[in-house]
Amino acid sequence: MIKAILIFNNHGKPRMSKFYEHYTEDTEQQIIRETFHLVSKRDENVCNFLEGGLLIGGSENKLIYRHYATLYFVFCVDSSESELGILDLIQVFVETLDKCFENVCELDLIFHLDKVHNILAEMVMGGMVLETNMSEIITQVEAQGKMEKSEAGIAGAPARAVSAVKNMNLPEMPKNINIGDISIKVPNLPSFK
C-alpha cells in the first residue's frame, strides 16, 4: 500500500499532497515538513530509500523519493510494495506529467493542482497502484479532459477568454515568475516494462 504521495520543492513548499489515510491538516503539514527535512539533507548520489516515516504508520514504512530539478516526489509505502517498482512508478508519474503538461515544470504543478490530482488518480487509487502503463493513463486523462471541454461549450468560452485576458494583462505571467522554473528534465531511465 502507498500511504502518502507528496510533492514539494527544494524549499519544502508543498506542491501536491495526497494522503491515503486521514490526518488532520496540521499533522499533514508536519509530515510534509519532516519528510522535507529528512529528504532534503541527503546528497544527490545516495540511495532513494529512507526508513522510518516516523509520522506515517511507523517503522514498517519507507520513504521512496526522487528528486527532479526543483521538485521532490516522495512516496511513503509499506512493505508490500517493491522498492524498485515504486521508483519506476515515480518515473512513470513524472513522465506522464511531462506528456500531459508538455515539458512540465514546477509552475505547472502550482497552477494546476487539480489536474495533477486527476492524473495521479489514474495511476494510484486509494493507495493501490491502478495503472502503470503510461499510454493508458494518458488516454484516460485526455478523454476526461475532452469531456470537460465539451461540457464547458459556449458557456465556458467567455470565462476562458477572460482568463486569457487576465494572463495577458498581469505582469506576473506564471512562466515569467522567477522561481527557478527550470522544466523538470525527465531522464530516460530503463522503463519498467
Added chain:
Amino acid sequence: MALKIVKGSIDRMFDKNLQDLVRGIRNHKEDEAKYISTCIDEIKQELKQDNIAVKANAVCKLTYLQMLGYDVSWAAFNIVEVMSSSKFTYKRIGYLAASQCFHEGTDVIMLTTNQIRKDLSSPHQYDTGVALTGLSCFVTPDLARDLANDIMTLMSHTKPYIRKKAVLIMYKVFLKYPESLRPAFPRLKEKLEDPDPGVQSAAVNVICELARRNPKNYLSLAPLFFKLMTSSTNNWVLIKIIKLFGALTPLEPRLGKKMIEPLTNLIHSTSAMSLLYECVNTVIAVLISLSSGMPNHSASIQLCVQKLRILIEDSDQNLKYLGLLAMSKILKTHPKSVQSHKDLILQCLDDKDESIRLRALDLLYGMVSKKNLMEIVKKLMLHVDKAEGTTYRDELLTKIIDICSQSNYQYITNFEWYISILVELTRLEGTRHGHLIASQMLDVAIRVKAIRGFAVAQMATLLDNAHLLTGNTQRNGICEVLYAAAWICGEFSEHLEEPMQTLEAMLRPKVATLPGHIQAVYVQNAAKLFATVLRKHEGETDSQAAQETSQLLIDRLPLFVQSANLEVQERASCILQLVKYIQKLQQKNVEVAEEVTALFAGELNPVAPKAQKKVPIPEGLDLDAWINEPPSESESEDEKPKAVFTKEEHKHSRSRHTEVDEKELARRREARKQEQANNPFYIKASPSSQKVYDAPGVEHIPVVQIDLSVPLKVPGVPMSDQYLKLEEERRQKDKAERKKKEKKKKREKRGKGRKADSGPESEEDIRPAHQVDIVTEEMPENALPSDDDDKDPNDPHKALDIDLDNLLSGSSSRPLADSEKLPVRTHRPEVLKSPAEDRVHESIPQETKKRSGKEKKEKKKGKEKDRKRSKEEKKKKKHKEVEEELLESQPEEAVQSEETKEAAAPPTSAEEETAPSSAAAVDTSSAAALESEPDEPKDAEPEDTKSSKHKKKKQKKEKEEKEKKKKKRHHHHHHHSDAGGEDSVQNGTVEEEEPLPPMSNYSLLAENSYIKMMKEDADQVYDIQGNHQDESKVVVSVIFENKSDSFLKSMEFNVMDSLNSKLQRPEGAGPHDSLTVPFQLPPGVSNEARFVFSVQSIVMPQKLKGTLTFIVKSDESSTHEKLDFKLHFTCTSYLITTPCYSDAYAKLLESGDLKGSSLRLEGISMPFHHLLARICFHHHFSVVERIDSCASMYSRSIQGHHVCLLVKTSDQTVSIDAKCDEPSLLGNVLDEIKQTFSKC
C-alpha cells in the same frame, strides 16, 4: 435559460479562479495568511450563491488551500453539493475535494450514499470512475456496507476501466466492512483471470494485500497464482505474485519446493532489477521455510548470495541498499553464507549514505560470533568516535548494545570487556540512550555474579568522576548511567574496596543537580553503603571511623531533605532520622551493624518482563469489585454546585486569557513593573535569593573544565582495547595448552587419525574468561514466557481473517451463509431466529452424518478415496474436519454432471439406517419438517453455517442468482437499499417476543407405497438473461423419499406443459420427453432434484400435471411403477423477498399507480410477529416498518410488480390492505395468504 447561463458565466468571469488565487498568494508573500483569510471570506460568499459553477470554483480553490494546511471541513456540505452536480467537470472537482478532506468523522458523509450510488451506476464511465476514485479515499463502514453490492456489480462491468477500479476499491470495502469479503470473494477470484491485464493486475493487487495479512486463508489460491506467475509478462503483476508467494511459503513448505525452480529461472532470465530482487527475496523466504529439512538447497542460497553481492557491489546506491536488506534476511537462517562476505559489509559501514550504513549495521548484528565479537565491536567503537550527528551515533550505540546483549549475552566471553565497553560508551556526548547503557550495566551486574566485583569497582570510579558526566548540560542523557552506578555500588557494596570513599562521592552537593529519580537512588544506596561501612568497622575497637560516617550522613543528608522531589525528600528524611538514631546508639557503644545490614538483606533477582502479566489472579479476588462503596448520590450532589462554580470561573478566566493579545500583555507587564518599582513594600527578586537553598560551599568545589574534543579518558577505567589484546593472548595460550594436550593424546593413541587443529577455531573452542553465571529472569510459578500476547488488537486486518477456502473449490459450490449475503438481505433468517434452538441439537448430528454419507456416495461413484479416513472423521463428528474432507472431495465432485450437483441432497448410506435419529425412522410429517428446517434455523446462527452445508450449497447458489437479479434491479430502484432491508427486519421482530413455531415450505406433492414426493415452494426464481426478456424461470425443488425396502432407480420425471409454463428440457429433447432424475434411491433414503420451468405470465396460479416413473428393484424382482402428481405454482412463488426503505415505500404508495384490495381474516390467535413471520416466510414479503400491531410489508414479483401490504391486527382479526400494480396478481396472492392462515 441559455441567457441565464451566459449571464451567470459573465458574472463568474470576475470571480477568482484557482489560478488567480495561486497568483495572488504568490504576490502576497509578506502577508500570505492575511491574504488567504480574505480569500476564504470570498470563497464563503461564493459558496452561498446558487450557481453551481461558482460553487465548484470555490471548492476547487479550497482544495488548494487544504494542501497548504487550511482546514476546509466547514465547507463539507458544499463539497457534497458540488459532487452531486450533473456535470462531470464539477462532479470531479467535488469528488477531489471530498477525497482530500472527508474522513470517517465527517458527518455529511452519510448524505452522499445515494449520490455515490447514482454515480456508480451512471451510464458515463467517467462519472463512475470519479466516484470510485473518490470513494476509495473516504469510504466509511456505513458507505462500505451500503455500497458493497453496487461495487460488486461493477466488478463485472463491460468496461475494463471501471472493472479495474471496482476491483481495487473492494480492498477498502473489505477493510471497512469485513462481512463483505466472503460474498465478494468468488468474483474477485474470477477477476484474476480477467482478459484485461489492468483488471487482472488490480485483482492480484487486492488479493496480495489481503493475503499478506492473513496468508493462510489464501493458500488454496496458490495453483492459480502459480499459473499466473508462469504465464504473466507484466512485471508489476509478477512482483506482486512473487511477493505473495513469499508470504505463503512459510505456511506450506511444499509450495516452496515447487517455487524454487521457476524462481531460479526468473533470476537467471530477467533483465528487470526489480523483478530479480523480488525473486531473490522470495527464494530467501522459501529457503527460510525449508531451512530445517532441506540441506541440499545450498546451490540456491549460493545463487542468492552471489546475486546480492553483485547488487551490493553495484555503483547504484539503491541496489546496494536493497542488496544489504535482502542479505539480512538470509542471515537469519544461513549466517554462514553471509559471514563470508563480512569484508563487503564492513566496507559498507564506511559508505557516505546513512541508509546503507544502517543496513550494514543490521547485518553485523547477525554476523557476530564468539570469535569476532570483540573485533567487530572495536570497529564499531571507532565509528562511534568518527560519527557526526547524533542520530547515526545513537544508532551505533544501540547496535553495539544489541549485538553484545543478543540471545542472553551468548557471544560475550569476557564480561570485564563488556563492562568497560559500556563505561566507554558513557563518554558519548548528548546521547539519548543513557538509560539503555544503564539498564545494561544493571542487567550484567545482577545476572553475571562473577563480574560483580569488577563492575562495582568500575561503577565506583564512575561515581567518583560523576562530574565528568554531568558537567556539561548537553550530556544530560548520559547521567542516567549514574542511576545504575549508584545502585550497583549500593547493592553489591560488599565488593567495594573503599566504601567510605564511594559514600562520600555519592553525597557530594553536586548530586543535588541530578534528576530526582537518580537522587533518590543515590540516597537509598548511600544508606546501603552506610550499612556496609558500619559492618566493616564493627570489629574494630576504635569506633571513630563508624561515627565519622554517621556524621557525614547527618551533615550531607539535609541537602536532600530539602529536595523538591518528593521521593528524594521522603527517602532522605527517613534515612536521616535512622542515622541520627544509629548515631545515638553508637555513642552508647551499642553494636548496630547487624541490624542496619538486615534492613537491606536479601537478593533482588531480575524479573521477566512479562512476569507481572502472568501472575494468576488468586481465587476469590474480584478486581472489578469496589473495595469501598462508591460515594452515594447525595454526596455527589452536594459537591456538584461547587464543581460547577469552579468550572465556570475557570472557563471565565480562560476566555479572558485568550482575549488578551500580545501587545496587551506587554503593556500590562510594563504597568506592573512600574507599580512594583514604585511600591516600597514590594520585595524585589534578587539573584541571591536563589542561593539560599544551595548547599554551603558549592562555590568552593573546583569544577574541572575538560576539553571535550579530546577523547575523554576516565582515570582508572581500563580501556576496552586492552581486553582485545588480553583476549588474543588468552586464546593463544588456550590454544597452545590444547595443542599440548592433544599431542599428549596423540602420543597415547597413536593409531588414531590426525585431527585438524590448525584450522580456524570453532565456536565451541572459545571458552569464556569468566565463569558466566547468567541468572534467569523470574516468572510466577507455572507461567511460561510466550509471545502470544503481543498481537495488536486494533489491527484492522484482524477482522479480515476470514476462511475463504470453502468458497473456492468449484464454481458451483458457494457455501455462503444467508447472513453473509452481501447486499439485500432476505427476511427469513432473522425472523426465524428462535424456533431453531430446540431443533438444532437434533439436526446437527444428523446433518453431519448426512454429509459424510454424501462423501461416501461420491466415493462409491468410482472415485477412489480412503474409506477409513472418512469413517474416523465420522466418529469424531467434527464439523471442521468433515468440511475439510468435503473440500478435498470437491474436485471429484466437479466431474459430476451439473444436475447431480444441483440435486446433491443427502442420501443416507446403509450404515446410517441404524442411527436412532435417521430420517427414515421419523414419521413423514416431521421428516418433512426436519428436511426443510435445518437450513432455516441455522441461518440465524452464522457459527453454524457449516453444519447444513449440503443444503446451503444449493441454497446459496439460488441466493446468488437471486442476488444477481436484485443487483440488476438496483440500478433502477435506488431506494431499495440494503440498510432499509436490515432496518425493516429489525422492526419486524422484537427479540424478546416468544419463539416462533417451526415452518416448512415443503408441501406434499404425491405419495404412494414406494415413494413420496415433496415440493418446495418455488421461490427460486430468476430472470433469464439475454434474449428472453419477457420470460421468467421458476426452479422447483422436489424431494424424493424412498419409503419402500427396495431400491428405486431409473426415475423419470415428466410434466405436461401448458401454454404458459413449460418444463425446461435439455437441448434436442422433444416437448414431451421426460427428464431423468439424476440419482437412485436406496431404501429409506431421500434426495432432492431441481427442475426448471419457464413461465410466461405470472398473474395467475398454474397447475401442471405430471408423472414420475421408476423401477422398483428388490432382490428377487424389479417392477415398473408410476406416480401421478400435480405441480401447483402459486402466485406467491413469483414473488421475491425484496427489502424496501420506508421512504421509498411511502413514495410508491403515493404515486397512485397501484390498485388496492383488502382482506379480512377472522379468528387468528397467533401473536402478531408470528403472523408477520408467516407472511414473510410463505409469501416472500419483507417488513418495511412495524409499529405495534400494524406493519407495512413489501415484495416484488419476478416481473417487477410491486406488492405492498398493510397488516393490522386487533382481537383475533387481521385486516390486510394491499396494493399492487397488477390487480389479478394481487387477488391471487391475497387468496393464497388467506389459505395459509385458514390451514392453521
